[in-house]
Amino acid sequence: MSNFAPNFAIVCSGQGNLSADTLAFSKIQHDGAEVIEIFSSIFSSNLYAEIGKLSQQGFNPLSQPLAVASAIANWRILKEALPIPKMFAGYSVGEVSAWGCATSLPIEQIAQIAYNRSSLMDQYAPPNSGMLAVRGIDLVKLNQHLNGGLIYVAIINEDTHFVVGGNKDELKKLAEVLTASGVWSKLLDVSVPSHTPLMVKASSEMNIYLRNSFSTTVVPCNSPVLLGINGARCTDFVVGMQSLARAIAEPIYWQHAMQTLSDSGIKVVLELGPGGSLAKMITEVHPHIAARSIADFRTPKGVVDWVLRQLDEG
Template sequence: MAGRLAILCPGQGAQHAGMFDLARLDPGASGLLDAWFADPQLAPLLRASLDGEQRFANRVAQPSIVAATLATWTALRARLPEPALVAGYSIGELSAYGVAGALEPGAAVKLAGERARLMDACLEGGAAQAMVALSGMPDGSVASLLARFGFHAAIVTGEDALVAGGPAAQGEALARAALAAGGRATLLPVAVASHTPLLQAAVAPFAALLERQRWAAPSFPVLSGISAAPVGDAQQAMRDLPRQIAEPILWQDCMDACREAGVTVALELGPGAALARMLQARHPQIACRSVSEFRSLDGVHSWLHRELD
């Protein structure tokens, strides 16, 4: 195959009750999911992801998204060429190390649950938090607007697009001010200001958890969310993964790194297709799809082989 493949691992926002269904079509992946749904630590969280009222809670969303991502990868990987790289958006960066073989999949799912627990603990006794997506803002106006409402850049997705995190009490006011300035704003269904200094208290304890894991060298590079640099060793992974809890994700730079690495095809493991759409819009020469767009594993493989040949 002449093409170069990138695997994209999603973050929160698009989870749904059917996000395990495609992986269930593969016996090995289905068995993996059965084991996780029977695990006393994971079962309550994964079962809650099937409930629309609980699905977007941080403690449920993070492990369920990692589980869906890694089960889908398990279902697909035997018939795929080795990726040139893998990139993960927010919690997806933990999934990415599972995809690259640096972490055992079950360990990655459990770490996602612990990560969510530590992040949620940052809310205890403090003000409620929120995240707002902003785009189309006039040049030079974003920094002062965020500072005005006590928000911080959390995920940079384009020259004029980012997700910001801060106090929930100021979220609607920030959105109104952005609209008044000529931009666009959307309040996100997330109650924790990920990737901002408000989550700093979760960094050290998560680093300690990572140090207790059994790591292997990634089989292919994982893009670091905080630098967009390729990570090829476990020690660097253990340094970067905790930091990204409280530091902004440079997703725009990660997309550019895919292009610079010669990627020609990108597959998002789902749920959702936001990463594939963003990458396609920024680099139209890269063929991008999400597994959520297919009804069968064979359909995913057929598309990939056509694009990679």
């Protein structure tokens, strides 16, 4: 199928919802398995084996490539049966996935971008770092609790829903303070303070790599990608890569991306995974949008049937 759907969008998840089932959808499909094999080669590790270890070892140093590989594989399986989306968006490392889906960039090059991003972030992450999800407090009040220089707001999901990154001891202290005031928080299974100024060196090095690799490369974009740092539409791959590098050390405004989806007339959203947290968030904030994740379905046919049915009804 190649027709364009003006009210359809694809979103790509971050690494926060990886599970042992993340690659199950792609493993039995040839096109999907081929993507996983390419990523496994670039990262010199069997991603099928790594995904099986998640429940035993918690944080996985290959979480980023697992998230990107699964999304790219799932899109490769589905895209010929679905209409062309109006736009793509990605949450955190999902922005790499979004550009991989929105362009015809070879899988090897997408995997290489993911490899460099992951490696640089691991290399420059301060020791004893982490991230904390927070819900039930506004940004002004949250900022009053932050210890400048040690912890920062990293992701803005909604008016009262954030992710904070930085020193893990400071995050635990913040969690205790918030809990005492009735605010929900949860320490995430992550050891890199992504999207905070603590990652500025990784951001700078990533920008150099991307500029050297793609500044003279013409990469056609089939549909706009929403930039993580501001939710704006972008079809310029070079600009998109600059934004991707900036996002390593700057906050992600997922709230803006969701608003762009709504303002653009999007009625149907498919989340490529891993997990389904983005679809849930979108329907909570914008209930007029029908959003589901491939994690809700057993087969590619089930996914395609749902999307086409929703588009017909819309």
